[in-house]
Amino acid sequence: MSADERAEGNEGEASDGPSATDAxxxxxxxxxxxxxxxxxxxxxxxxxxxxxxxELVGLVGPNGAGKTTVLRAIKGTLAPDSGEVRLxxxxxxxxxxREAGRRVASVPxxxxxxxxxxxxxxxxxxxxxxxxxxxxxxxxxxxxxxxAMDAAGVARFADRSIAEVxxxxxxxxxxxxxxxxxxxxxxxxxxxxxLDANHAVRTLELVRDLxxxxxxxxxxxxxxxxxxxxxxxxxVLANGGVHAxxxxxxxxxxxxxxxxxxxxxFVGRNPATGTPxxxxxxAVGAAGAADERDADRGxxxxxxxxxxxxxxxxxxxxARLAAAGHELSVGVVPEGDAAAETARDADAExxxxxxxxxxxxxxxxxxxxxxxxxxxxxxxxGGAGGDGTRVEGDRADPNAAVLAAADRAIEIDRDVDDxxxxxxxxxxxxxxxxx
Amino acid sequence: MSAWRRASVWSAGLAAALGVVITVSAAxxxxxxxxxxxxxxxxxxxxxxxxxxxxxxxxxxxxxxGVGPLTLPGxxxxxxxxxxxxxxxxxARIVVGVRLPRILMxxxxxxxxxxxxxxxxxxxxxxxxxxxxxxxxxxAAVGAVAFIVFPTxxxxxxxxxxxxxxxxxxxxxxxxxxxxxxxxxxAAFGVYAIATRHGRTPVxxxxxxxxxxxxxxxxxxxxxxxxxxxxxxxxxxxxxxHLSGASWSEVAATAVVVxxxxxxxxxxxxxxxxxxxxxxEARGLGIAVERTKRILLGASALITAAGVAFxxxxxxxxxxxxxxxxxxVGPDHRVLLPTAALAGGSFLVAADTVARAGSTELPVGIxxxxxxxxxxxxxxxxxEVHEL
Numbered sequence: 121m122s123a124d125e126r127a128e129g130n131e132g133e134a135s136d137g138p139s140a141t142d143a144x145x146x147x148x149x150x151x152x153x154x155x156x157x158x159x160x161x162x163x164x165x166x167x168x169x170x171x172x173x174x175e176l177v178g179l180v181g182p183n184g185a186g187k188t189t190v191l192r193a194i195k196g197t198l199a200p201d202s203g204e205v206r207l208x209x210x211x212x213x214x215x216x217x218r219e220a221g222r223r224v225a226s227v228p229x230x231x232x233x234x235x236x237x238x239x240x241x242x243x244x245x246x247x248x249x250x251x252x253x254x255x256x257x258x259x260x261x262x263x264x265x266x267x268a269m270d271a272a273g274v275a276r277f278a279d280r281s282i283a284e285v286x287x288x289x290x291x292x293x294x295x296x297x298x299x300x301x302x303x304x305x306x307x308x309x310x311x312x313x314x315l316d317a318n319h320a321v322r323t324l325e326l327v328r329d330l331x332x333x334x335x336x337x338x339x340x341x342x343x344x345x346x347x348x349x350x351x352x353x354x355x356v357l358a359n360g361g362v363h364a365x366x367x368x369x370x371x372x373x374x375x376x377x378x379x380x381x382x383x384x385x386f387v388g389r390n391p392a393t394g395t396p397x398x399x400x401x402x403a404v405g406a407a408g409a410a411d412e413r414d415a416d417r418g419x420x421x422x423x424x425x426x427x428x429x430x431x432x433x434x435x436x437x438x439a440r441l442a443a444a445g446h447e448l449s450v451g452v453v454p455e456g457d458a459a460a461e462t463a464r465d466a467d468a469e470x471x472x473x474x475x476x477x478x479x480x481x482x483x484x485x486x487x488x489x490x491x492x493x494x495x496x497x498x499x500x501x502g503g504a505g506g507d508g509t510r511v512e513g514d515r516a517d518p519n520a521a522v523l524a525a526a527d528r529a530i531e532i533d534r535d536v537d538d539x540x541x542x543x544x545x546x547x548x549x550x551x552x553x554x555x
Numbered sequence: 556m557s558a559w560r561r562a563s564v565w566s567a568g569l570a571a572a573l574g575v576v577i578t579v580s581a582a583x584x585x586x587x588x589x590x591x592x593x594x595x596x597x598x599x600x601x602x603x604x605x606x607x608x609x610x611x612x613x614x615x616x617x618x619x620x621g622v623g624p625l626t627l628p629g630x631x632x633x634x635x636x637x638x639x640x641x642x643x644x645x646x647a648r649i650v651v652g653v654r655l656p657r658i659l660m661x662x663x664x665x666x667x668x669x670x671x672x673x674x675x676x677x678x679x680x681x682x683x684x685x686x687x688x689x690x691x692x693x694x695a696a697v698g699a700v701a702f703i704v705f706p707t708x709x710x711x712x713x714x715x716x717x718x719x720x721x722x723x724x725x726x727x728x729x730x731x732x733x734x735x736x737x738x739x740x741x742a743a744f745g746v747y748a749i750a751t752r753h754g755r756t757p758v759x760x761x762x763x764x765x766x767x768x769x770x771x772x773x774x775x776x777x778x779x780x781x782x783x784x785x786x787x788x789x790x791x792x793x794x795x796x797h798l799s800g801a802s803w804s805e806v807a808a809t810a811v812v813v814x815x816x817x818x819x820x821x822x823x824x825x826x827x828x829x830x831x832x833x834x835x836e837a838r839g840l841g842i843a844v845e846r847t848k849r850i851l852l853g854a855s856a857l858i859t860a861a862g863v864a865f866x867x868x869x870x871x872x873x874x875x876x877x878x879x880x881x882x883x884v885g886p887d888h889r890v891l892l893p894t895a896a897l898a899g900g901s902f903l904v905a906a907d908t909v910a911r912a913g914s915t916e917l918p919v920g921i922x923x924x925x926x927x928x929x930x931x932x933x934x935x936x937x938x939e940v941h942e943l
Contacts, residue, residue: 197835221841228836235682235831235886245829249841253822256559301840 146209147172148305148336149194149224154203156189163189164360167203171305171336176328178351178368179340182381185357187340188229191307194338195226208304221249225301227294227308236281239293243269243278246300265300271326272296273319287314295323299330306330308339312346324350344398345390348372356380372396374443374466384443388465401443401538422446423545426491426526427459427468428519429500433534434459437500440538441545442466449494451487452479452519488525496545497526501534558889565884569897576901577662580908581654588646595640596650605635660801660865661907661919662900663809665872667862669899670817671855672873673880673892677827678851679758682881685874686859689765689852690742693772695863698738699731699793700779703786706730731793732805732864739860742768747852756848758834796869796920798907805865812861817896819854823847824888831886871923872899872906875931882934902927 147170154167164186171177179187192198194205196212205212207223215223225246246268247261257265269275272295277285282293291314298306308327312320328350331337341347347354348368356363356371358380364371377385383400390397422445427438434450435458442448450463451471463470471487473479491497499519523529530544581597582590608631671686679688687693706727746768750761776794783790826847829837834844863869880895903919906926910919 192835195835195839197838216841217838217843218841221839224839226839235677235680235881237828237831237886241828241887242832245832245840248825248829251825256557 146206148208149307149338150204150206151190151194152204152206154190154193154205155201156186156193156198157201162201162360164193164357167357167362169338169355169362169365171338173304173334173336174331175352176331176337176339176350178347178354179338179357180342180344180347180354181357181363182383185380186360187357188309190357191226191309191338191340194307195224196220218249221301221303223303224305224307225298225303227291227298227306227311229309229313230287230290230294236283238279239274239282239285240265240269240278242282242293243274243296243300246297246302249301264302268296268299271299273322288316288319291315292319292323295326304335306335306337306339308337310340310342312341312343320346344372344377344400345395348396348398349390349393368396372398374445378443378445384445386439386443386466388439388462399439399443401440423495424449424493425545426450426487426494426497426522427463427500428452428487428491428497428522430454430457430459431501432458434500435462437498437532437536437541438462438466438468440541441498442468444542444545446545449490451490452483452522484521487519487522491522492525492527494526496528496530497523498545499523499529499531501532558887561884561887562890562893565890566893566897569894569901573662573897573901573904576904577658580658580904581650583908583912584649584654586646586649588650592642592646593650595638596642596647597655598638599636599640599642599647600651600655601638602634602636604632606633607631608633656803656806657798657801657907657911658904659806660809661798661904663806663813664798664862664866664869665876665903666817666896666900667809667813667858668869668873669876669902670820670892670896671859671862672899673877673888673895674820674827674851674855675873676877676881677831677886677888678848678855679762680831680833681762682878683874684762685870686855686862687769687868687870687873688762689856690746690768690772691739691856691859692863692868693769693776694742694745695735695739695860696794696868697742697772697775697779698734698736699864699867700776700783700790701738702730702734703789703793704779704783728800728802728805728865732808735867736860736864739863740856742772743852743856743860747849755845756852758848761852792918793867795918796867796923797918798866798903799911799916801865809861809865813858816854816858816861820851820858821889821892823851823854824892827851827888827892828886867920869903869920869923871920871927872903875923875927876902879931879934 149169149171151167151169155165156163167186167190169177169179169190179190181187189198193200194207194212196205196215196217207215207220210219212220243265244257244261247257247264250261251257266275269278272292274289274292274296277289282290285293291311295308295311298308306327311323311327315323324346327337327339331352339347339351341351351368353366354368354371355365356376363380364376372387374385374387377383377387377398377400381400383402385398385400388397388399389395424447425441426449427434427441428451429437430453434453438448438450438459439462448463448466448468449470450459450468452473453460453463453470454475455472456475457472460470460472469490471483471490473483532541532544536544578590578594578597582588582593588596668686671691672684675684675686675688676682678684746761746764747756749768750756750764780787780790826837826842829840829842830844830847832840837847838844859873876899877891877895880891880898884890884894903923906922907919909926910917910922
C-alpha cells in the first residue's frame, strides 16, 4: 500500500498518532525470535510474526499457548528474555511508553476499574499518549473520542458508570478507548469473548474496516470460525511456538488443528460465509480407557474406511471419522447431497451419481472398488435399504453390492453417538446392530 | 464541562467554605470574641512587604584572621499593615497569636492528609487505603516517640570555623517534629525498598510490605512506651493526634512543604486516573508507570510526613474525606484531589474546634474518628459502594 493510500485511509480519523504518517518502514508490528519466560518456565520461544498495514492477523491456539503473552510482549508490559519487538520500524525497547502508546493501542479482555468512572471518561483516557502534561482536551481529542464512541457503539451509554454497564458493553468501551488512541496498529485480546452474536460481528466488521483503511491489527481469537472469516492471515501458537502461519484456508486444516490443539477437528465450510468452519471433537471420545483409545485410534491408527449413506446423518459420520484421522471414501452418494459436500471437505474419494436416477453400472463398479480396498465399509442408517434418504435405484439397492464387496461391513444407526461410532470402527467385528 | 473547569468551580466553593469554617472557628473558644471582631483582628494582622531595610544589630559577627571582628548587617523586609481596625488588644492576641496558628495548622494538616489519602486510594486502587498505608504514620510515631523518650541525646553544641560555637540543640517541639518527619520518610522509603525488585514495585507487594513494616514499628513504639516512664503521657497525647500549641513558625514550616507537593500531585492527577485502569493498561496508554508511581509515592510520603510531623497521628481524615468527596464529585482525580484536600482542611479545622471547645480539651484524633465514622456510615447507607 502506498503512502498516499495510507493517508487517505486515515482520513477522518481525528489527529492520528504522528506514527500513522511518519511510518518508519517495516511492518507495524514485527516480532522476531521472541522468547518469554515466567521465572524458569518458558512460555513462548522463538516466535516470529508480523502485522503489515491493511492486514488483520489472527492469533489462535489452545489455552495456555501464549497468545496473551505474545500480546503483552508487544505492548511492552512483559520484557522478552530474547528476541525483538519492533513497532513501525523502531525497536519497542527504544520507545518511551508515550511513543509506544501512539503506535499501538490494545483492547484487553477485561478491565478492573476500582472506581466508577463514566464511560466517556474511560474513552477519553485513550487520548493520554497525545496529551502533554499540562494540555487539556483539544478539539481534535474531542472529535477522536466522539468518533470512537460512535464507531464502537458506546455513545448511547456514554454517561453511565463503567461499573454499571454489562461485560459486553465494557468490552466495547475498551475498544472505543483503543480507537480513540488513534494508533496505526491495534492489538485485541479476545475482542469478542463477552459479546453477543450481533456485537461480535459488528466489532469484527469494524476492525476489518479499520484494517481495510490501512491500519494493522493482531487479534487473539479463540473462535476459529471467526478467525477464519475475518483474518487475512492466521498464526497458530501451540506448545510455546508458532505452529503454522498463513491464510486461513492453508492453516486451518484437520491435521494442523489436531497437532496444535490436541483435539480432533473437522474443517468444513461455513454455508453462509464460505469460509472454513471448524468443528472440534474431544480427542478422547468415549468415557473409559482413554490411554488405550488414544493409542488405538485417530492419527495413531488410521483406517481406510468406505462410507455408504446419504443425508445429514452420513455427513456427520463422515466428519467425525475424518476428524479422527481415518482415510475415507464415500459412495455411491447423490450429487449435491450433504454427505457428498462433507466428503469433499474431508478430501475423501467420492463416487457420486445424479439424484433421482438409477445408479449407473460405472458408478457402482467404482464404489465397489473403493469398498473392497477399504478395511471396512460403514452403512449409515441401514444404508442397504429402508432409509428414505438412500440412493434410489434398481430394485436391488446398488449399495448392497458395495457393502458386500468390503472385507467387513459395519451397520450403524443414524443417531449413533460419537464414542460408539469410533468403537465400532476400531473393534474388528463390531456391529452396533448386534449390541 | 471539562474536568479542570469542574475542579475550579468545586474548589472555589470549598475554598470559600474553608474560609468560613476558619473564621467561625477563630471566634470559638473560652474567651467570647464576636466573629466580626475576629475578622477585624485577622485583617489587622495581615502585613504586606513594603521595602527592604538593614538593621545595625546584625545577624552575627565574622572573625577573620588578621582583621578585627566584623559585624554582619542584617537585612530585613519592611512590612506595612494595610488594615487598622479598632480591636481589643487582648482579643487580637488571642485570635492572632493563639487561635489562628492552630487553626491554620489544622487546615494544612487536614489538607495534606486528605490529599495524600486521595492519592493512596487511587494508587492502591482501593478506597480503604489511607496515607499511613506505606508506613508513614508509624515511622513518624517512632521518630517522635524516640525523641520524647530520649530528648537529651539529640542536642549538642557544635563549634564551627569562622562563626564559633553554635548550639544546634532543637527546641522540644521542633525536635519532635523533625524526628517524626525523618522517621516518616525513613519508614516510607523502607517499605518502598522492600517492595521493589528489579526496578518494579508491584502495588500488592507494596501494600503487604507496608503492613509488615507498620506491624514491626508498632512493636518498637510499644517497647519505647514501656521505657518511657514519666513521658508516657506526652507519648499518648502525640499518638492520639493534637494541634494545640501550634506556633506561627511551625505553621510556616508546614506551609512551605505542603503546597508545592500538592501541586506536584495535582500535575499527576490525570496519570493517576489512567493508573486506575491497571498498570498494564496505563503502560499501553503511554504512562511511564514505574516513574509515575515513584513520584506519586514520594510526594504522598512527603506531604503526609509534613502533616503528621507536627500534629501526630490523626487518623480518619486521609481515609474518610477522599471517600466522601469521591461519592460527591466522582473518581476523576483532577477534580477529586483539590476538592478532597480543601474539604480535608475544613474537616480538620471543624474537628479541632470541637476538640478545644469543651471544658476539657480532647485530642483531635478522637473527634475526627467519633464525628467522621457516623457520617461515613450515613454516606455509605445512602449510596452503594460497588467494589473495594
